[in-house]
Amino acid sequence: MSFSASGTAFGQNSNSKESTASPQPGLGGKSVFELKCATCHGLDGLGGEHAPDIVRRLSIRTLSDEALLDVIHEGITEAGMPGFPNLGSENDRALIAYIRFLQGTSAKDSPQGDSVRGREVFFGKAGCSTCHGRGQIITEDIAGFARDHGASEIREAIVKPTSGPPEAATAVAKDGREFSGMIRNEDNASLQLLDGDGRFYLLMKSSLASVQRKTGEPMPVDYGRRLSGREIDDLVAYILREAHASDVSSSPSEKDEAPHLQN
Secondary structure, three states: OOOOOOOOOOOOOOOOOOOOOOOOOOHHHHHHHHHHOHHHHOOOOOOOOOOOOOOOOHHHHOOOHHHHHHHHHHOEHHHOEOOOOOOOHHHHHHHHHHHHHHHHHHHHHOOOOOHHHHHHHHHOOOOOHHHHEEOOEEOHHHHHHHHOOOHHHHHHHHHOOOOOOOEEEEEEEOOOOEEEEEEEEEOOOEEEEEOOOOOEEEEEHHHEEEEEEEEOOOOOOOHHHHOOHHHHHHHHHHHHHHHHHHHHHOOHHHHHOOOEEOO
16 A cells, blocks of 8 residues: 655744644654555655545545555455555554655645536536536546546646547447447457446457547637636546546446456
């Protein structure tokens, strides 16, 4: 398991005229975090290539200290997270304190808008539901992004989109099964798809009979002009609310375990 910390200064100059009133965790928790957690979860705990954000995710923030420590000790085998049962009681306490410190620093990036009004913007004026809506809910592509990014980053992605048009695919296996979704990862041997219900499919290309690709519509670049500042804040609040709601309501096995298709 990897949880990690940003490069925050923990030492204070005793001769400084200014001092902070908020307690900060000792170097022990930071050291344990960087040694055991940062490789996968990043130095700031906001997630990486191999593990999710543990700072902003509501399902993790709301765990009790005891429950969080159980996860650290036991690991999550199906998600590839090892357990760390022998850190020692002192390191256990220090690590939990440091994770809570990181989670507290993320509060400054909380949404400022109204999620109820944001829903109206999402399905109405902004037209987000045309590409990112499935019935009356947001699709997993945008929910997944929101779980791993803060309010300011989501706002930036809306106002100044940088990625190209999304690419979708329909893959037909040699046994006749069909899989459709957005392409999340691809290499010479495999293809990973994410469907509209949030299910991941890891498909070995040697097991596929055909793959049909389709480029989606590009993200509009004029939301900064079409929407007011308040409407964008409301939109961000709605996206975050829905992403966290779906995160809490789904079990780790439902969210994280990807079906594999091999020969």
